[in-house]
Amino acid sequence: MRALVWGEKVTKSLKSxxxxxxxxxxxxxxxxxxxxxxxxxxxxxxxxKPEVCPVCKVSNKKIAVV
Known part of the structure; x- marks a missing residue:
């Protein structure tokens, strides 16, 4: 269920x-x-980059620059 919620939030942010x-x-x-x-x-x-991911709450060590 958590993955589905994250997927929905990420999809909305990507659309924006x-x-x-x-x-x-x-x-x-x-x-x-x-x-x-x-x-x-x-x-x-x-x-x-943010200190923590606003969706899944991991630390910014897992947030990469693209």
Whole structure:
């Protein structure tokens, strides 16, 4: 059940990121980085990776820069 909940949350966040990318194109990632949780697949765009994954709560050691 936990995996299904994580999958739903990750899918919603990825859809949001894709919509932002469609609107902003190359400017979207000019001054930021893309981070992805290796456990649940959550994607985050920002200056620094979060301390913990907001979806599965693992430490940022499992969040990779893409």
């Amino acid at each position: 990121l894709l919509n932002r990318y469609e609107k902003q194109q190359a400017e979207f990632l000019e001054t930021t980085h893309l981070y992805v949780c290796e456990v649940c697949g959550f994607a985050y765009v920002g200056e620094e």
